[in-house]
Amino acid sequence: MENYGSYDFLKRISYERTSGSDAEVRTANMIITECHKYQVEAHLEDFEVDGYEIKKATLETIDGNYEVRGVGMSGSTPIDGIVGELIHIESEQHLKQLGNLEGKIVFLPLRMMVKTYKLLCEKKASGFICAAGSLYDDRDNSDLDKMCLRERHYENGKIPGLCMRMMDAQKLLLSNPKEVKMVLLQDEFKRTSHNVVATIPGGEKKSEIVCFTAHYDSVPFSTGAYDNGTGTTTILEALAYFSKRHPKRTLKFIWCGSEEVGLLGSKAYTAAHAEELKDYKLCINVDMTGVVIGYDYACCTSDKSLVNYISYMGKEVGFPIITRQGVYSSDSTPFADHEVPAVSFARLAFKGGAEIHSRKDVLDFLDCENYYNTAYFMISFAERMINSVYFPVESTMPEEMKKELDIYLGRKEKEEK
Numbered sequence: 001m002e003n004y005g006s007y008d009f010l011k012r013i014s015y016e017r018t019s020g021s022d023a024e025v026r027t028a029n030m031i032i033t034e035c036h037k038y039q040v041e042a043h044l045e046d047f048e049v050d051g052y053e054i055k056k057a058t059l060e061t062i063d064g065n066y067e068v069r070g071v072g073m074s075g076s077t078p079i080d081g082i083v084g085e086l087i088h089i090e091s092e093q094h095l096k097q098l099g100n101l102e103g104k105i106v107f108l109p110l111r112m113m114v115k116t117y118k119l120l121c122e123k124k125a126s127g128f129i130c131a132a133g134s135l136y137d138d139r140d141n142s143d144l145d146k147m148c149l150r151e152r153h154y155e156n157g158k159i160p161g162l163c164m165r166m167m168d169a170q171k172l173l174l175s176n177p178k179e180v181k182m183v184l185l186q187d188e189f190k191r192t193s194h195n196v197v198a199t200i201p202g203g204e205k206k207s208e209i210v211c212f213t214a215h216y217d218s219v220p221f222s223t224g225a226y227d228n229g230t231g232t233t234t235i236l237e238a239l240a241y242f243s244k245r246h247p248k249r250t251l252k253f254i255w256c257g258s259e260e261v262g263l264l265g266s267k268a269y270t271a272a273h274a275e276e277l278k279d280y281k282l283c284i285n286v287d288m289t290g291v292v293i294g295y296d297y298a299c300c301t302s303d304k305s306l307v308n309y310i311s312y313m314g315k316e317v318g319f320p321i322i323t324r325q326g327v328y329s330s331d332s333t334p335f336a337d338h339e340v341p342a343v344s345f346a347r348l349a350f351k352g353g354a355e356i357h358s359r360k361d362v363l364d365f366l367d368c369e370n371y372y373n374t375a376y377f378m379i380s381f382a383e384r385m386i387n388s389v390y391f392p393v394e395s396t397m398p399e400e401m402k403k404e405l406d407i408y409l410g411r412k413e414k415e416e417k
Contacts, residue, residue: 215259
């Protein structure tokens, strides 16, 4: 298969490009320029996202101050801060057992799940502190997370929050302070993020649409080379390939902004195009490929037959790939939630291998051979789908996938066994 040089473009976009930032929109315009090189029309579609600026964030005890970051979209304390008894919450069950937390500042070494935050609001906690990273981090070679609440959190209310390093959290707890003082002052506002949308018109079955998706934003401190510069450029490789051919079905290429803050780009796209989604036959998503030490993987939110098809094709062409039916945490999910069958392709790293969501996500752990191997398999699969006489994927969403989507999107809780 011909190489269209998308890996070279990956090198050009390997820099921090967070939700709603100038770097994100600069990257969006670079993608449009690449599409135009292949005579493919592309445009921006904008949508609103949360923005915030931390003005001041401090945490102090009688023994001294700690390095902290304010949690975005969690509101502010009074200018002089708040003082409260520090309560160490060890588990969600522990939190449920506690009574009113008014006037208390809670420490949670837990992921801030929506249901956890809702409990904090119901119990009227005055403030919260989260821990990030590892006890084994090198302070000079690691970053303190920039955490941000999402709308599903703060629709329950706002509790000022701070984030601190795990190593500092241990020090704080060992000092056993009776009270802590926290200050958080921030401005909250709306910013604009963008989806990039390109279209290759189909031929005899042009009313039917196959879409390709990938998110092009990154998290703070990360170049986002692996997550998800690789997906961004892989679907650009697919666009270049199909621009030279005459696909039977219409192709949409959607580069989604603001995936890292809650799949906001794909949610905005599916909301804006809800009426036309009935014509979408399949969503092909790419999120993280190219790692040297890893394995290829396809997750299908669809009828089980698609899982079997990809597994069979892998064996047929000699491409090792692990397949499963389920919900993948990426831009395929909002399409599946609108009952568009979806598959996410990835090349996942083993534990101890390439990392994401940190400054360690760089090009050094990727190579073009593995990158193009995944790209070519995905494109070959897509070509079979796009040019099939009868579309082979059922245009229905199985009930078990609907249930899994409900749980993933927070509409229902997972049943405890």
